[in-house]
Amino acid sequence: MFALKQKPRVEDKVEGVVKTASNTNINAEGSPFIGRADAPLTLYYWFDFQCSFCKQFDEEVLPVLVDKYIDPGKLKVIFMNYQFLGPDSQRAGIVGQAVWEASPENYPKWHQAVFQKQDNSNSGWGNEADIMELVRSIREINLGNVLQLTLKNETAYREKINRDKDEGVRFNIKTTPSVLIGGQVIRGAQPIAVYTEVIDSLL
Amino acid sequence: MRYLLLSVIFSIAFLVLSIWLPNLSFIKNTVFSTSLSPDRKMDILTASLWAIKTNFTPLSRTLAITTAILFGINFSLLVYYLKLKLEGAKAISSGLGGMFFAILGSGCASCGSVILTSLLGVSATVSLVYTLPLRGNEFGIASLVILGLSTFLLAQKINQPIACAPKVVQQPKS
Numbered sequence: 001m002f003a004l005k006q007k008p009r010v011e012d013k014v015e016g017v018v019k020t021a022s023n024t025n026i027n028a029e030g031s032p033f034i035g036r037a038d039a040p041l042t043l044y045y046w047f048d049f050q051c052s053f054c055k056q057f058d059e060e061v062l063p064v065l066v067d068k069y070i071d072p073g074k075l076k077v078i079f080m081n082y083q084f085l086g087p088d089s090q091r092a093g094i095v096g097q098a099v100w101e102a103s104p105e106n107y108p109k110w111h112q113a114v115f116q117k118q119d120n121s122n123s124g125w126g127n128e129a130d131i132m133e134l135v136r137s138i139r140e141i142n143l144g145n146v147l148q149l150t151l152k153n154e155t156a157y158r159e160k161i162n163r164d165k166d167e168g169v170r171f172n173i174k175t176t177p178s179v180l181i182g183g184q185v186i187r188g189a190q191p192i193a194v195y196t197e198v199i200d201s202l203l
Numbered sequence: 204m205r206y207l208l209l210s211v212i213f214s215i216a217f218l219v220l221s222i223w224l225p226n227l228s229f230i231k232n233t234v235f236s237t238s239l240s241p242d243r244k245m246d247i248l249t250a251s252l253w254a255i256k257t258n259f260t261p262l263s264r265t266l267a268i269t270t271a272i273l274f275g276i277n278f279s280l281l282v283y284y285l286k287l288k289l290e291g292a293k294a295i296s297s298g299l300g301g302m303f304f305a306i307l308g309s310g311c312a313s314c315g316s317v318i319l320t321s322l323l324g325v326s327a328t329v330s331l332v333y334t335l336p337l338r339g340n341e342f343g344i345a346s347l348v349i350l351g352l353s354t355f356l357l358a359q360k361i362n363q364p365i366a367c368a369p370k371v372v373q374q375p376k377s
Contacts, residue, residue, distance in 0.1 A: 053258065060257075175225060184232060187225040188258040193250035201243055 026180070027167055028078050030160055032100040032107045034066070035076035041202055043075060043195075044180040046082040046168045049092040050126070053189040055115040057177040064192050065199075074203055079111065081164040082176050088126030090161065095131045097157040098149040103141045110138055206279045214275030221267045222254050266343030273350040280357040287361065 026044060043065070047054040062077070069075035081096075083089035092114050100107045113134055119125050136143045150157070168178065171185050178187045179195070182202045186194065223230050233239065233247050255264060335341050 052260075056257065172228075184229055185226075186229050188254060190226075191250050191253040191257050193253070194247060197243060197247045197250060201239055 027163060028080065030097070030100075031078045031080060031164065032096065032104070032111070033076055033078040034108055035070040036073045037076065039070075039073055039076035041069070041075045041181070041199065043077045043199075044080050045077055046080045046164070046173050046176055046178045046180075048083050048085045048089050048176045049096075049114050050085040050089045050118060051176045052118065054177045055118050056189045058112060058115050061189070061192050061195060065195065068196065069199055069203075075199060079107075080168060081161040082168050082173065082178070083161055084165065084176070090158070091126065091128060092131055093161045094154060094157045095135065095146065095150055097160055098146045098153065099135065099141060101149050101153075102145040106138060106140045110135065110141065113138065206283055209279040209282060210275040212275070213278040214271045217274040218255070218268065218271035219252065221271065222252055222258075225258075226251065260340075262337070262340050263343065266340055266347065270343060270346050270350065273347060273354060277350050277354050277357065280354060280361065284357055284361055 028044065045057075047057070065075060065077065070077065079096075081093045083093040096107070096111065096114070099110045114131075117125050117130070117134060132143065132147065135141055135146050171180055173180075173185060173187070175187050177189055178185060180186075181195075181198060184198065186198070230248070230251070233244055236244065239247070255267070259267060337344070
């Protein structure tokens with residue numbers, strides 16, 4: 001579990017096209033993120049809510065990155081959707097965008113809660129009612145707002161999810177989890193040392 | 204002894220390739236980077252080998268290691284066999300088939316197979332892999348079977364005597 005000491009502010013939402021260290025343009029408009037908006041280094045993280053390796057990345061790698069780089073303001077992690085494992089992934093991705101819009105400071109908590117509920121792909125947990133029940137279980141998030149935003153913006157959120165995936169495909173990303181940092185794509189759930197060595201070399 | 208060493212080298216090489224396969228461009232950039240110190244390069248490369256632990260399921264890890272061992276044995280047997288200059292198209296082709304499946308299966312670690320997505324595209328790969336009961340590990344099992352068969356065929360060929368078999372000439376009955 002990772003907990004943010006420094007929560008993202010609503011006005012810090014990522015807007016427009018962001019340039020990476022290698023001057024590559026990435027469209028991350030409206031993407032959830034953790035860390036300071038003006039952090040010197042950005043890590044783009046493509047994930048699927050039903051991918052077990054993404055769960056592993058969330059539980060083992062992200063907390064280390066939060067402690068070592070995000071809390072000290074050195075790194076920002078942008079969550080990019082790559083919801084390709086079926087309808088349960090898509091649904092969670094859509095609601096995730098609504099959660100980010102309704103309560104950005106609680107997005108990380110919700111994001112991790114979804115991974116904790118993960119089961120076999122497109123079976124068991126993961127329908128509309130399950131996802132909303134999960135939103136309701138996090139008291140700091142207003143369920144009414146999330147429901148309203150989901151109904152109102154479903155098409156826009158779906159387009160956003162597809163756009164995120166297209167951005168990934170542009171960088172030849174075909175598996176999850178994958179990250180882009182300093183113009184380098186690192187595919188799969190790598191050992192934590194790989195990420196820290198690369199980040200240290202870029203800071 | 205020489206062929207045992209060759210087996211070990213090729214097994215390790217195949218296993219390293221299986222681990223690095225999804226990240227070949229990252230590995231290449233690390234190796235040829237001008238901004239990274241040699242120590243840092245070595246740290247990244249050695250750390251990335253532990254992806255055998257983080258980026259594989261217990262089943263795919265077992266398959267990858269077993270396939271690598273069989274690949275090494277198969278390859279050194281093939282080298283030995285070719286050195287003996289024996290003809291054996293069947294054994295060689297099954298060996299190459301096993302190696303192909305081994306590489307195809309080795310990308311099925313993280314969510315989405317590297318090789319299959321390149322051949323079929325992401326959506327088709329997900330559809331295919333999720334209809335398979337072992338989620339793509341079938342390719343790894345197929346490679347084990349073919350490599351095992353190939354190793355057996357090669358061993359049989361090697362055990363056959365090199366001398367030509369005498370032709371049996373039938374004497375016409377008078």
